[in-house]
Amino acid sequence: MTNASVREFKMPDVGEGLTEAEILKWYVQPGDAVTDGQVVCEVETAKAAVELPIPYDGVVRALHFPEGTTVDVGTSIIAVEVAGGAAPAQEEAAVAPAPAAEPEQPAEQPAARQPVLVGYGVATSSTRRRPRKQAQDPAAQQAASAVQSELNGHGAAPAAPAVPAAPAAPAAPAQRPLAKPPVRKLAKDLGVDLATVTPTGPDGVVTREDVHAAVAAAQAPQQTAPEAPSAAPAASAPAAQPAAPASYDSARETRIPVKGVRKATAAAMVGSAFTAPHVTEFVTVDVTRTMKLVEELKQDKEFAGLRVNPLLLIAKALLVAIRRNPDINASWDEAAQEIVVKHYVNLGIAAATPRGLIVPNIKDAHARTLPELAASLGELVSTAREGKTSPSAMQGGTVTITNVGVFGVDTGTPLLNPGESAILAVGAIKPQPWVHKGKVKPRQVTTLALSFDHRLVDGELGSKVLADVAAVLEQPKRLITWA
Secondary structure, rough: OOHHHEEEOOOOOOOOOOOEEEEEEEOOOOOOOOOOOOEEEEEEEEEEEEEOOOOOOEEEEEOOOOOOOOOOOOOOOEEEEEOOOOOOOHHHHHHHOHHHHHHHHHHOOOOEOOOOOOOOOOOOHHOOOOOOOOOOOOHHHHHHHHHHHHHOOOOOOHHHHHHHHHHHHHOHHHOOOOEHHHEEEHHHOOOOOHHHOEEEEEEEEEHHHHHHHHHHHHHHHHHHOOOOOHHHHHHOOOOOOHHHHHHHHOOOOOOOOOHHHHHHHHHHHHHHOOOOEEEEEEEEEHHHHHHHHHHHOOOOOHOOOOOOHHHHHHHHHHHHHHHHHHHHOOOEOOOOOOOEEOOOEEEOOOEOOOOOEEEEOOOOOOHHHHHHHHHHHHHHHHHHOOOOOHHHHHHOOOEEEEEHHHHHHOOOOOOOOOOOOOEEEEEOEEEEEEEEOEEEEEEEEEEEEEEOOOOOOOOHHHHHHHHHHHHHOOOOOOHHHHH
């Protein structure tokens, strides 16, 4: 067997712009025969769990990562000996020494994409880097190197311009360490110069583990030097702090790694809270007539086999309100400094799943009839509970509903889903004393809360939308009169 007969299958981008995925389960082991299209593993991204098929026939030679490992997109995860013939040029480049791979890069660019289950292939060029530009001004290279060294904390700037160092400056661009953007950010945050790190990744790529190893190696001398200056003890004390989490009492605390859906949710919510100026308005409404209509629809033959609940009519009420106030269905384009008004409604429904909170959406919900909307809601909920929601189902949402009432909560102040301008929270529906036709009677009452992005939604527009939703739920006949 030669290297030319082995194909390296790389972690594809199974969503749009995702940078990593966790290997949940391997379905094959070394020595197993695989065929084109056979599922070899299940991975969890920041959006969903996805099964990955292998795009060629052969025999598994190695699994590069165990289950539970988070792997960067573009990293080889499994080696397969193809049934016949040599591996393509890009696979040879992956196992060849790094200096020999540079001249072959232009010939690899037009290589075809590998077929994968999620609907589009893995671009072989995505893991290649454009050729480095050669230095044309040694003095400028030297100055830039000195500034970078100062930023990384490796020596003072005056030591950099020494005359003997000038001849080595032109070689710096060619020797720039290879690392993915998340790894570069990690190194920057930890004050590590990537040029001093020994790479262990494929093709000489610096990995997260390499950066942490460099930090540990740098801390060791600080803790053991006997004649360190007076400032050394103060510096070594913080260096020892990262080891503290290992000594926690496991009987009293549980530490859960932040990854997958939870990691994506945290990043999205922080970005939303500190990007869009949120405003939340509330209204309490009598939904007794809506609850009666729900019971009537359950007996209607048009809804046979469909799940009919208050959320169905609340969703329809919101769609009617959007049709009457279309500017609420928009997003803010910071780069272009434009407000993008959507002429379609992809209605997101926040769903709690074993993997965390996800928000799949119903595409073109505005064009669906009530039975069609009921069928879509039922499918969305069942798919989410089974953990089978696809990444595409969670992309492109325009407005969202979150039903906190199922937990017995009266209301809340929901955070916007990134890229949207409004989210409606629905509280618990329960009997309350209510003035109806001049008399206090027990009625079915709920509280609605609408959060919106105040950059593009004024108080008047937000109030109109919320009032329209409440009006439809109070008098469901408006679904006909306002249509």
